[in-house]
Amino acid sequence: MNSRPMIQATGVTKSIRNGAHCVEILKGINLSIPAGQFVAIMGASGSGKSTLLGLLAGLDAPSSGSIMLDGEEISQLEEDALARLRGRKIGFVFQSYQLIPTLTAEENVLLPMELSGNGEDPGRARELLDHVGLAERRHHYPVQLSGGEQQRVALARAFMVRPPILMADEPTGNLDTANGRHVLDLLLDLNRHEKTTLLLVTHDRDLAANAGRRVLLRDGEIVSDELQAPNE
Amino acid sequence: MNRAPQKTLLWRTAAKIASRELRATPGKFLFVVLAVAAGVGALSGVRGFSMAARSMLLRDARKLMAADVMMRLREAPSAEQKATLDALSAQGIVRTTITETISMSVTTGAPVPQMVTIKAVDPRVYPFYGAITLAPPQSLAEALRADTVAASDDLLQRLKTGVGQTLRLGGKDFRIVAALITEPDRLSGNPMAGARILMSRDALERTGLIGPGSRAQNRLLFRLTPSAGVEDVKSRLQKAFPGAQIIDYRETDPGITRGLDSSTVFLSLVSLVALIVGSLGVAMAMHSHMQQKMDTIAIMKSIGARSGQIMRIYLLETVWLGLAGGVLGIALGAAVQRAFPVLIQRFFDQRPDIVWSWSFVAQGMAAGLASTVLFTLPALLRVRRVRPVLVLRREMEETTSASGFPARAKSTAAIGVPLILGFGLIAVWIGNSWEIGGYFTGGLLASLLALSAVAWLLLRSLRWFLRAAPWKLPPTLRHGIANLYRPGNQAQPVLVSLGVGVMFTLTVFLVQRSIVGDIVSKAPPERPTFSLWTFVPNKSRASPRWSKSRRASTARWNSHPRSRCALPPSMASPSKTIRMKT
Numbered sequence: 001m002n003s004r005p006m007i008q009a010t011g012v013t014k015s016i017r018n019g020a021h022c023v024e025i026l027k028g029i030n031l032s033i034p035a036g037q038f039v040a041i042m043g044a045s046g047s048g049k050s051t052l053l054g055l056l057a058g059l060d061a062p063s064s065g066s067i068m069l070d071g072e073e074i075s076q077l078e079e080d081a082l083a084r085l086r087g088r089k090i091g092f093v094f095q096s097y098q099l100i101p102t103l104t105a106e107e108n109v110l111l112p113m114e115l116s117g118n119g120e121d122p123g124r125a126r127e128l129l130d131h132v133g134l135a136e137r138r139h140h141y142p143v144q145l146s147g148g149e150q151q152r153v154a155l156a157r158a159f160m161v162r163p164p165i166l167m168a169d170e171p172t173g174n175l176d177t178a179n180g181r182h183v184l185d186l187l188l189d190l191n192r193h194e195k196t197t198l199l200l201v202t203h204d205r206d207l208a209a210n211a212g213r214r215v216l217l218r219d220g221e222i223v224s225d226e227l228q229a230p231n232e
Numbered sequence: 233m234n235r236a237p238q239k240t241l242l243w244r245t246a247a248k249i250a251s252r253e254l255r256a257t258p259g260k261f262l263f264v265v266l267a268v269a270a271g272v273g274a275l276s277g278v279r280g281f282s283m284a285a286r287s288m289l290l291r292d293a294r295k296l297m298a299a300d301v302m303m304r305l306r307e308a309p310s311a312e313q314k315a316t317l318d319a320l321s322a323q324g325i326v327r328t329t330i331t332e333t334i335s336m337s338v339t340t341g342a343p344v345p346q347m348v349t350i351k352a353v354d355p356r357v358y359p360f361y362g363a364i365t366l367a368p369p370q371s372l373a374e375a376l377r378a379d380t381v382a383a384s385d386d387l388l389q390r391l392k393t394g395v396g397q398t399l400r401l402g403g404k405d406f407r408i409v410a411a412l413i414t415e416p417d418r419l420s421g422n423p424m425a426g427a428r429i430l431m432s433r434d435a436l437e438r439t440g441l442i443g444p445g446s447r448a449q450n451r452l453l454f455r456l457t458p459s460a461g462v463e464d465v466k467s468r469l470q471k472a473f474p475g476a477q478i479i480d481y482r483e484t485d486p487g488i489t490r491g492l493d494s495s496t497v498f499l500s501l502v503s504l505v506a507l508i509v510g511s512l513g514v515a516m517a518m519h520s521h522m523q524q525k526m527d528t529i530a531i532m533k534s535i536g537a538r539s540g541q542i543m544r545i546y547l548l549e550t551v552w553l554g555l556a557g558g559v560l561g562i563a564l565g566a567a568v569q570r571a572f573p574v575l576i577q578r579f580f581d582q583r584p585d586i587v588w589s590w591s592f593v594a595q596g597m598a599a600g601l602a603s604t605v606l607f608t609l610p611a612l613l614r615v616r617r618v619r620p621v622l623v624l625r626r627e628m629e630e631t632t633s634a635s636g637f638p639a640r641a642k643s644t645a646a647i648g649v650p651l652i653l654g655f656g657l658i659a660v661w662i663g664n665s666w667e668i669g670g671y672f673t674g675g676l677l678a679s680l681l682a683l684s685a686v687a688w689l690l691l692r693s694l695r696w697f698l699r700a701a702p703w704k705l706p707p708t709l710r711h712g713i714a715n716l717y718r719p720g721n722q723a724q725p726v727l728v729s730l731g732v733g734v735m736f737t738l739t740v741f742l743v744q745r746s747i748v749g750d751i752v753s754k755a756p757p758e759r760p761t762f763s764l765w766t767f768v769p770n771k772s773r774a775s776p777r778w779s780k781s782r783r784a785s786t787a788r789w790n791s792h793p794r795s796r797c798a799l800p801p802s803m804a805s806p807s808k809t810i811r812m813k814t
């Protein structure tokens with residue numbers, strides 16, 4: 001095991017100026033996640049889960065504190081450097097799929113690799129689409145796919161560049177139970193297969209039960225952080 | 233891993249996204265493309281026509297002068313100068329003189345005198361090149377005798393007369409033997425449009441209009457012999473007539489090209505304004521388009537796209553719109569070029585050929601593209617301000633704006649300076665002069681700043697009004713007004729571009745007026761000046777009622793001898809004595 005944590009947050013705060021007063025959304029988060037761990041981040045709506053995920057992924061800058069990804073300090077990086085780093089290190093799955101509407105399923109899956117400047121690997125894209133059961137639909141545009149299918153395309157896209165970290169924000173939040181279960185199974189399967197570090201934000205206790213560690217947020221603070229035996 | 237294929241790969245994907253986005257909303261950009269097309273079309277049409285006209289002037293230089301060499305003269309040649317002319321004649325170089333002057337003419341049928349330009353030629357030798365067309369057709373030597381004239385159609389109409397009738401000039405009767413249809417050297421003569429009379433030099437003598445002090449314009453035409461080199465003849469003439477304007481067939485007549493050039497520059501700048509308005513339209517359409525694509529931009533950023541990579545998509549879209557406008561504009565320009573000669577036919581006997589010049593196509597396209605891209609640059613650069621964290625929010629937020637005055641000023645300058653510089657270069661190129669380009673760009677910059685300030689003030693005071701208003705506005709109105717100054721709202725740019733449109737329309741109008749004034753006041757002195765004064769009967773002092781004069785002031789008028797235009801007895805009632813300075 002590598003001793004260096006894959007994700008390390010130290011004293012991270014985020015406050016937002018809302019008119020005259022300042023709202024502190026995150027209040028001093030300390031979190032260290034070793035490589036390969038599957039962490040579920042839980043908490044009530046508005047507790048700051050998405051905000052934390054955004055900071056850890058470098059989508060947003062913290063008001064104070066430091067964030068290291070795979071040994072690299074990211075809170076001081078500028079936009080383009082951050083984008084590069086995201087492209088290399090992080091796969092995303094969002095609640096609302098977030099596919100590019102003007103690209104087909106296959107083109108969406110290929111995009112992160114193109115953006116990273118590592119050429120294209122249509123073989124891998126097809127393999128991933130095959131894995132999520134959408135080999136037949138690869139020339140379809142997002143609007144031609146159901147929510148569950150779109151989320152499976154997003155899943156394939158997230159794994160395209162073999163990122164060391166996968167971050168998912170309520171990936172099954174918009175799906176019905178059966179589709180949600182299917183997507184989650186695929187996610188866990190791919191995660192095991194690719195050996196990524198997985199950060200999963202969810203409301204759902206059952207989903208969280210699959211994780212090796214559960215972090216509970218309340219009002220912008222970590223109120224519990226426990227390891228558990230994942231139920232498989 | 234080499235980088236080049238990676239780059240083309242990304243461009244390919246950007247092109248895919250761009251083309252699909254544009255195809256999804258074909259109507260959105262139609263009007264702005266048409267606006268760019270109008271600008272490019274006008275620009276390439278004007279310049280294309282100007283080039284065609286210039287090449288025609290050169291190609292037909294002999295015909296347009298009706299000679300190999302032409303000299304404009306204000307004074308009668310001195311004895312010494314006559315000797316030079318005689319020496320040339322001895323060498324076999326044929327010479328003839330054309331005199332043009334202005335007078336009034338009447339017929340018994342139309343008692344109101346009409347102003348006419350009289351052109352007197354020697355019908356035995358004139359013209360050396362080209363031909364005079366008369367209706368009914370006849371040779372010039374047969375037609376023009378000491379008591380006959382040919383008159384232009386419009387004069388015949390105005391005088392309510394026709395071929396076979398007589399008209400009066402300088403108190404003498406002349407029989408109209410033909411209608412004057414075309415003259416090869418029409419452009420070399422008096423620039424005044426309108427009624428014309430062609431007569432022989434003998435007939436002009438008979439009118440008595442030419443005397444000491446009369447301001448007639450003389451042109452000496454020369455036909456060279458094969459042995460007499462044009463350069464040699466010209467230099468001898470220049471030595472003998474220092475300061476006289478001498479033109480040979482190898483060059484265009486500056487008297488004509490000066491007018492052509494200034495109209496070309498003026499019309500080009502007007503076209504450029506149309507292009508600016510079109511480009512501003514593209515920029516604003518692009519801005520609102522990108523505002524709708526913020527989620528796509530945020531997604532791309534979240535999966536590793538840098539701003540520069542995303543900008544390629546919208547740059548491509550802009551370039552394609554500019555190109556579409558350009559291609560349409562070139563087609564339009566070709567139509568304009570075709571229409572132009574018809575519009576100015578009365579000055580050009582021969583229509584200029586339509587030249588299809590790839591350099592003008594390229595220039596029109598370049599101007600269209602450059603101005604479209606330049607104006608869209610600010611919108612394109614906003615890609616940098618889209619925050620990737622948008623992907624985590626269900627509701628979409630506005631982009632962040634650079635905060636604080638220095639940061640904002642810096643980012644404005646970063647966009648504004650290259651924009652103005654680029655634009656200035658286009659204006660310099662079109663105006664063909666650093667000075668014109670500079671003035672034009674300065675004017676644009678100043679007006680943009682002024683309009684922005686006005687728009688800002690307007691929106692500010694609206695906001696203040698909304699806050700301070702003691703009464704309650706209806707909620708719909710309140711929301712409507714509040715929307716105008718919401719961050720990210722386009723009210724200010726919309727106001728500014730509206731202002732630009734209105735302002736330029738006004739400027740074009742004013743400039744056009746002042747150019748006309750300029751042409752009138754700067755006309756070369758050898759062009760005749762004339763004044764018309766009406767004398768009211770039974771009053772001892774003359775009272776000027778109407779005067780049209782370029783340079784003639786009353787003082788000058790008085791210092792010049794004037795000829796009196798004697799009217800036929802039927803007209804000579806004292807109510808209308810017209811005095812002419814010719």
Ligand SMILES: Nc1ncnc2c1ncn2[C@@H]1O[C@H](COP(=O)(O)OP(=O)(O)OP(=O)(O)O)[C@@H](O)[C@H]1O
Nearest residue numbers: 016018023025043044045046047048049050051052
């Ligand atoms: N840009 C913002 N402006 C104002 N308030 C914000 C902003 N972003 C987040 N917040 C506030 O911060 C808090 C945390 O938001 P966040 O989206 O992280 O919660 P969450 O735990 O993901 O909730 P949910 O489960 O509903 O997604 C909320 O109260 C939210 O209103």
Ligand SMILES: [Mg+2]
Nearest residue numbers: 049050051169
């Ligand atoms: Mg959330």
